[in-house]
Amino acid sequence: MLVSKKEIEVRYAETDQMGVVYHANYLIWMEVGRTKLIQDLGFSYAGMEEEGIISPVVDLEISYKKPLRYGDIAIIHTWIDEYNGLKSVYGYEIYTSAGELAVQAKSSHVCVKKDTFKPITLRKRFPDWHEAYEKAKK
Template sequence: MQISTKEIEVRYAETDQMGVVYHANYLVWMEVGRTQLIKDLGFNYAEMENEGILSPVIDLQISYKMPMRYGQVAMIKTWIDYYDGIKVIYGYEIITPDGSTSVTGTSSHVCVKKDSFRPIRIRKLFPDWHEAYEKAKKKEE
């Protein structure tokens, strides 16, 4: 299983009145992690969009364990938790500077045609992506 990492410095604008990162910002960080994983696998999501294919979120799960604060550096770990040629579930762990888990989560995606929103088979239209995802995904135990 391939795990990509990406550091993000917590900006003041990402915090709320309690001085902690506003909960929705973790979702943005998960997207940053997902983009990094795709890049690490040798692909570019924008190129897929240019070919008329989108990858919307169809399900999202997130668990908040410990808040992050302004000035800290978050480490986003991202991997392919599940992949079957049509649906992809990305896994995430956001780590605090001392190594504690701040957030865990998953996001589920399917690829669809931009004009009709009809699902496509990744393995058929993007065989390179399919092969890379098969190699990088979490192995079943």
């Protein structure tokens, strides 16, 4: 199983009045993690979009374990938790620089044609991606 890792320094603008990372910013960091994983597999999500294919989130699970604060380093671990050719489920764990688990999450995605939102399969449209996902999944 391939686990991609990406570090992000928590910026002041990402915190709320309580001084902790605002909950929705973790979703942005998850996107950063997915993009890094796709790059680590040798592909580009932007390249997929140029071909008229997008990958919307269809389900999301997130569990907040420990707050991160301004100046902390968030370390995002991302992997392919499930994949069946149509739906991809990405797993995430976001850690503090001390190695403490801050967030556990999963996001489910399908690939669709941008103009019609009709689903496509990676297996048929992007066979190289399909093969890489099969090899990299949990």
